[in-house]
Structure formats: structure tokens, C-alpha cells
Amino acid sequence: MKDWNEKKLNEELNALVEELPLKDDLEKKINQSINRRIRKIIITTVSATLIFLLLIFAIISPVMNCLYFNPYKLNKEPDKIYTNVMRDYWEVSKPYTEIMDIEVTPKGFADYEISVQVTDGKSEVHVGIPNAGFHVKRGKYADMIESNQLYFTHIFGRFEQSYSNKEEIVERIEELPESAMVYLVVSDSEAKTLSELQSLPVQVDWMQVYQPNAEFQGGLQLSNRTVCMEKEDERETLSEEELKKVYLSNLKNLLDHPEIWKDLGLCDGRKSWTDEVGVLEKTYQDAQKLKTLESENYCVSGKKDNILTYLQNLEEQSIFVEDVSFTSLQTKSN
Numbered sequence: 543m544k545d546w547n548e549k550k551l552n553e554e555l556n557a558l559v560e561e562l563p564l565k566d567d568l569e570k571k572i573n574q575s576i577n578r579r580i581r582k583i584i585i586t587t588v589s590a591t592l593i594f595l596l597l598i599f600a601i602i603s604p605v606m607n608c609l610y611f612n613p614y615k616l617n618k619e620p621d622k623i624y625t626n627v628m629r630d631y632w633e634v635s636k637p638y639t640e641i642m643d644i645e646v647t648p649k650g651f652a653d654y655e656i657s658v659q660v661t662d663g664k665s666e667v668h669v670g671i672p673n674a675g676f677h678v679k680r681g682k683y684a685d686m687i688e689s690n691q692l693y694f695t696h697i698f699g700r701f702e703q704s705y706s707n708k709e710e711i712v713e714r715i716e717e718l719p720e721s722a723m724v725y726l727v728v729s730d731s732e733a734k735t736l737s738e739l740q741s742l743p744v745q746v747d748w749m750q751v752y753q754p755n756a757e758f759q760g761g762l763q764l765s766n767r768t769v770c771m772e773k774e775d776e777r778e779t780l781s782e783e784e785l786k787k788v789y790l791s792n793l794k795n796l797l798d799h800p801e802i803w804k805d806l807g808l809c810d811g812r813k814s815w816t817d818e819v820g821v822l823e824k825t826y827q828d829a830q831k832l833k834t835l836e837s838e839n840y841c842v843s844g845k846k847d848n849i850l851t852y853l854q855n856l857e858e859q860s861i862f863v864e865d866v867s868f869t870s871l872q873t874k875s876n
Contacts, residue, residue, distance in 0.1 A: 606652040610681040611801040613654050614646040624802060630792040631803040632693075634760040635810060637700075637727065637748035637841045638662045638864065639693050645672070654678040660693045663747065663765075664725060664843075664865055683805050696809040701729040701750070701839040703860040711861055712853055715846060723867040724849040726842050729860035733836040736782050739764070744844035744852045749837035750810065751789060756828040758821045759810050762789045762835075782835055789835075793826040811839070 617624035622644075629641040642659040649655055657672040674688040686694055715724060725747075733752040740746065747765045762785060766778050780788070796803060800819045808818035815821045841864065842852065853861075 606680070607648075610652040611678075612652075613656065613678050613802070614648045616799075616802070617644060617646045623799065627795055627799045627802045630795045631806065633763055634792050634796065635808065636696060637761060637763075638664065638725075640763075642667070642669070652678075652680045658693075660688075662691055662693070662865075664723075664867065681801065681805065694806075696807065696811075696814065698809070698811060698813075700727050700811040700862055701860055702812065703729075703862050706858070706860045706862070708853060708856070708858060708861060711863065712850065715849060715853075718846050718866065719868060720846055721868065722846045723843060724846060725864040725866070726849065727862040727864050728840055728842060728856070728858055730838050730840070731857040731859055733838045734840075736785070736835040736837075739837060739840060742842065742852055743848045744842040746840055746842050748841040749835070750839040751829065751832075752836040752838055753825060753828050753832070756825040758808060758815065758825045759839075760789065760793060760825060760829075761810070762792075786829075786832060786835055790826070790829055793822065793829060797822060797826060 613624045616627075624646065625641065625644040628644060632639040632641055640661050640663050642661060644659075645657045647655040647657070654677065656676050656678060658674045658676075659670070659672050660674050661667045674686075674693055676683055676687060676694070677685045688694055715722075718724070736749075739749060745765055748761055748763050750759050750761045753759045764777050764785070766776055775788070777785070777788075797819065804818050808815045808821060838859075842849075844852065
């Protein structure tokens with residue numbers, strides 16, 4: 543210690559001071575240390591949250607998809623069960639609504655976005671362009687999006703018009719140009735056989751099968767559909783027995799997959815039911831006993847003169863003008 547004098551001590555202290563960081567450098571290092579800790583905490587928290595969410599999506603979403611009917615799975619090629627059941631449902635329950643194609647996009651947690659290409663069978667069709675849609679959320683239909691055609695809306699009273707004056711309707715049709723196409727929904731005074739319907743001077747587009755012993759009476763399209771169907775399903779070439787088989791097949795398809803259509807309800811234009819499956823089952827059983835196909839309620843179309851000829855001999859209960867087109871030249875792309 544004798545070597546340490548005041549001068550030597552001052553020199554050593556000054557050297558230590560010089561080695562200490564400046565105030566600004568010290569604050570900067572402290573901030574950097576704090577920021578590193580904050581970033582580490584944030585990264586850890588975000589990573590844990592993402593892992594948690596991925597686990598939820600990977601575990602809970604598939605479980606929910608299994609708990610409710612899965613239109614994505616049901617719509618896979620080649621069967622496309624979902625599309626075919628929806629096609630049969632609307633043919634059976636409502637005239638002039640035809641499902642051409644359906645695409646299903648899964649959103650997770652039993653939520654599916656459905657894009658639909660649908661036509662009313664009377665207007666131009668743009669193939670490949672969806673024009674309606676909705677969501678299926680946990681087995682329930684929601685968020686219906688459609689044009690003013692109201693494709694997916696059940697219309698009551700189509701065959702029970704409180705005011706239906708044939709003479710007035712004839713007068714208005716007579717004012718139309720010769721090229722006009724007229725679409726009528728008719729409730730006849732008595733049931734007509736299929737052969738009687740086919741001999742009419744107009745095109746019968748759709749018939750509600752006459753089943754007086756059943757509450758619900760389903761429909762059957764008689765004209766060739768817009769959809770590209772198999773050759774064996776060209777309706778205008780099918781015999782009465784073959785058409786009956788088509789009708790029974792449609793009903794059976796619905797009964798096999800009630801989860802697809804039940805939430806949409808069961809309606810035949812006159813009333814709706816809450817016991818959808820039970821009522822439809824009775825219709826199917828009764829339809830198996832039918833010897834002939836008859837109809838009181840049906841839809842016809844034709845050019846102005848043919849419609850007027852048809853109306854001259856019609857003893858109706860109700861007539862509803864479904865639509866009028868001022869030309870018979872309609873483009874239907876297949």
C-alpha cells in the first residue's frame with residue numbers, strides 16, 4: 543500500500559470512471575434490455591394463443607362437423623348427394639324452381655357457405671354463374687341470398703286464387719303480341735289423367751300428383767329440364783310408369799336424407815306441416831299404390847294462340863298468371 547499515494551489513487555479512479563458507460567448509453571442499454579424482454583413476452587403470448595386456437599380448430603371444429611349434417615361431405619363427387627336431394631326437394635315442393643348446380647365451401651365449426659346456380663325454367667340461363675346462395679350453420683339454413691325471383695321462397699295460394707276471372711285473363715292475353723309466351727298455374731275443376739294433360743294444346747311443365755288419400759301432394763316436372771340430365775331422364779319421352787318411378791325415387795331420396803331439407807319445411811303451395819318426415823312418409827306409401835298419374839293442380843305454358851285455345855275449354859277453379867314473356871325465343875344454355 544505504500545506505493546499508493548494520492549496521485550496514483552486519483553489516476554486509478556479516473557480510469558474506472560472512463561470505463562463506465564455514459565448516461566445516454568446506459569439508458570439505451572436499459573431500454574434495449576426491456577424491449578427484448580417485452581418482445582419475448584409478446585412472442586410467447588402470441589405463439590401460445592395461436593397454438594391454442596389451432597388446437598381448438600383442429601379438435602373442436604371436426605367434432606362440430608360430425609355433430610351436424612355436413613353438406614360439404616355430402617356434395618362430393620361422384621354422387622353429389624346434397625345437390626341431388628336439394629334438386630328433388632324443390633321439384634317436389636315448388637314449380638319453376640330448378641337447381642342446376644351447388645358448390646359448398648366449409649368455413650369451420652359446422653358452418654358452410656353454399657353457392658347455387660338455380661333457374662326458374664323460363665328465362666335465360668348463364669351456365670357456371672351462381673345466382674343465389676345461403677349458409678348452413680350447425681344444421682340450420684340462414685342468410686338466404688337470391689334475386690327477386692324468390693327461388694327459395696314457398697308461395698302459398700298458387701292454386702287457390704281468391705279472385706280468378708277467366709274472361710278477364712283471356713281479354714288481357716288477347717292484347718299480347720303473337721310471339722308472347724304465357725305461363726299459367728291452374729287448379730282444374732277435376733283431376734286429369736297424364737294422357738289428358740299430354741293431349742292439351744299447351745306444354746304441361748309441372749304437375750302436382752293427385753293423391754286424395756295423402757295430406758301432402760308432391761310435384762313432378764313433365765317438360766325437359768334445363769339441367770343436363772341423363773338421357774333416361776328426358777321427361778317428355780318417359781312413359782307414365784317411368785314418370786311414376788321418377789316421382790317415387792324423388793320422394794324416397796328425400797326420406798333417406800331428411801337432415802338436408804327438413805329445416806326448409808314441407809309445403810305444397812296449399813299448406814305446410816311441422817311433422818315433415820311423417821307426412822312425407824305417408825305420401826310415399828300412398829304413391830306406391832297409384833295405378834295412374836293424375837293432377838288437379840298443374841302448370842302450363844305456350845304461345846298466345848295455344849293458351850287461348852286451351853282456356854276456351856277449361857273449367858277451372860283457379861288460374862294464376864305465373865309469367866309472360868314477350869318472345870318465345872329464350873336462350874337456355876346447357
